[in-house]
Amino acid sequence: NAGVTQTPKFRVLKTGQSMTLLCAQDMNHEYMYWYRQDPGMGLRLIHYSVGEGTTAKGEVPDGYNVSRLKKQNFLLGLESAAPSQTSVYFCASSYTGDAEAFFGQGTRLTVV
Amino acid sequence: QKEVEQDPGPLSVPEGAIVSLNCTYSNSAFQYFMWYRQYSRKGPELLMYTYSSGNKEDGRFTAQVDKSSKYISLFIRDSQPSDSATYLCAMSGVQGAQKLVFGQGTRLTINP
Numbered sequence: 001n002a003g004v005t006q007t008p009k010f011r012v013l014k015t016g017q018s019m020t021l022l023c024a025q026d027m028n029h030e031y032m033y034w035y036r037q038d039p040g041m042g043l044r045l046i047h048y049s050v051g052e053g054t055t056a057k058g059e060v061p062d063g064y065n066v067s068r069l070k071k072q073n074f075l076l077g078l079e080s081a082a083p084s085q086t087s088v089y090f091c092a093s094s095y096t097g098d099a100e101a102f103f104g105q106g107t108r109l110t111v112v
Numbered sequence: 113q114k115e116v117e118q119d120p121g122p123l124s125v126p127e128g129a130i131v132s133l134n135c136t137y138s139n140s141a142f143q144y145f146m147w148y149r150q151y152s153r154k155g156p157e158l159l160m161y162t163y164s165s166g167n168k169e170d171g172r173f174t175a176q177v178d179k180s181s182k183y184i185s186l187f188i189r190d191s192q193p194s195d196s197a198t199y200l201c202a203m204s205g206v207q208g209a210q211k212l213v214f215g216q217g218t219r220l221t222i223n224p
Contacts, residue, residue, distance in 0.1 A: 004155075031210070031211075033211065040120060040216075041216070042118075042120075042200070042214055042215065042216035042217050043156075043200065043214045043217075045211060048210065048211055050210055056210070058211070090155055090156075092155075094212075097204065097209040097210040097211050097212070098143075098144045098204035098205070098209045098212070100146070100158045100161060101156075101158075101202075101212055102158075103155030103156050103157070104155055105154060105155050106153070106154070106155055
């Protein structure tokens with residue numbers, strides 16, 4: 001049972017570089033989310049999607065873009081990475097917005 | 113003021129102690145209440161899920177919801193070193209809500 005899979009698990013970027021984080025879920029969930037988790041800040045919602053082809057801004061969307069071209073995949077892009085984007089990124093999916101959210105294992109991103 | 117408040121701790125107790133973890137919230141529309149457990153370097157996993165007010169018990173864990181006080185609790189009886197983790201509360205409003213609102217998380221250590 002794969003559940004929610006994030007790729008890659010670790011990445012080091014130089015300031016100004018771009019990258020895409022991939023999230024894949026095999027539970028046929030409509031809702032998908034991208035969070036970042038920083039020490040002392042808890043989980044902060046970056047962007048989310050309520051279905052294929054839809055995206056919406058969360059609490060901290062600046063500097064990130066997302067796409068949901070296929071129901072099972074949710075991509076998070078950083079166009080020009082900044083040190084402030086050093087964080088652990090979690091993807092999650094759920095059947096509905098108030099149901100249990102299933103999380104991936106996280107991506108540790110360091111921007112130098 | 114945040115919609116959900118949770119003391120980040122850290123909280124350290126001896127093995128076998130009863131642990132009480134709490135969250136307060138301001139949105140009276142919340143109906144669904146959850147507790148997630150997050151081990152170090154892992155994604156959060158659902159521990160308890162309750163609807164509206166009342167208690168729910170699962171083994172050594174009990175979740176309580178007091179909607180009149182806008183206060184939820186998680187009790188851990190006979191705590192074990194394997195319970196050492198960060199515990200996050202999460203909640204959601206009426207059906208049709210698009211996302212969960214998470215507390216900051218409380219870091220708990222159970223000392224042998």
